[in-house]
Amino acid sequence: MTALYDHLFPAYRDTASMPDDERIDWLRRDRWMALPQAGEALRRLEDVLTYPQRGRMPCLLLFGTTGMGKSEIVNRFAELHASSYDQRAGLTTMPVVVVQMPPQPSEEEFYTELLLAMNLTEFEHMSLRSLRSLSRRMLAELGVRVLVLDEIDKMLAGSPRQQRIFLNTIRFLTNDLKIPIVCAGTEDARIAVLTDPNLADRFAAFELVPWRNDQAFRQLMASFSGLLPLRLPSQLDANDVRQRVLNLSQGVTGRIFRLMEALAIAAIRNKREMIDASSFDDEALLLPLVSMQVIANTNRTLRRRVA
Ligand SMILES: Nc1ncnc2c1ncn2[C@@H]1O[C@H](COP(=O)(O)OP(=O)(O)O)[C@@H](O)[C@H]1O
Ligand SMILES: [Mg+2]
Structure with a gap:
């Protein structure tokens, strides 16, 4: 089984063979990444x-x-x-x-x-x-x-x-x-x-400055490709994918993490088992991110009013 999934880093291959609900649970857990x-x-x-x-x-x-x-x-x-x-x-x-x-x-x-x-x-x-x-x-x-x-x-x-x-x-x-x-x-x-x-x-x-479409960001996307427990290789290095991720997250680390997590969970549920440009067409997936932006903007306005 472990010989499979060679698109993933060796340490993460076992995770990809776990049942769907366990993979989803794994994705939802916080783990430190050396950014x-x-x-x-x-x-x-x-x-x-x-x-x-x-x-x-x-x-x-x-x-x-x-x-x-x-x-x-x-x-x-x-x-x-x-x-x-x-x-x-x-x-x-x-x-x-x-x-x-x-x-x-x-x-x-x-x-x-x-x-x-x-x-x-x-x-x-x-x-x-x-x-x-x-x-x-x-x-x-x-x-x-x-x-x-x-x-x-x-x-x-x-x-x-x-x-x-x-x-x-x-x-x-x-x-x-x-x-x-x-x-x-x-x-x-x-x-x-x-x-x-x-x-x-x-x-x-x-x-801490927001992510831009540069080498460090490509590296981050490559890390996600290697560790998200999906059974087929994703295409996170495509320029339009990177641009979508940046636009939706405004380069904010936490939003990028939530977005990748949501994309991976959707890929498990809809059995595509990989992320590419078309993964972003799922409106149900993007909705929480839009509201995340609305909340962030509201907070900013509130803070300005208080100051
Ligand atoms: N180095 C990291 N490794 C893993 N996850 C991270 C890292 N930095 C940020 N995150 C993700 O981003 C989210 C927001 O980070 P947080 O430290 O709460 O931001 P801030 O304190 O600047 O508002 C975290 O919940 C976590 O999911
Ligand atoms: Mg904080």
């Missing part, structure tokens, strides 16, 4: 991690449109530096902590999220002062070397005063604790952070 920009971003994060402690810690701002893979990258980074327990010393170390910004951008909410990210739970009814000092103590105790704040654009939902307080909090954390901070967010977030004069010169920015 070029994501790899570059991880290298930048590594640099921040290994930086020696000194007066001014370098910080990194990872920015790009929703769906470009920012959360995937920072979570992967945290996985690569997972917490560990040293039995002899009886100590837990957590080199990387990822905090999701709370929807309500207050300092209390922020410290609450930070403590939760460090696996602490019992701190209800604590004053802001206590939350702050407990956070500080835990960051030191766990040997946290990089603090990642994901979705910092949420901060923009707050009043200008709240935003200022929040930027002060970031400044306090990097100055006082000498822990480098990585912020991930959209272009709006970049503007907010870089217009703060105290933060601007500390943060280097790394942008």
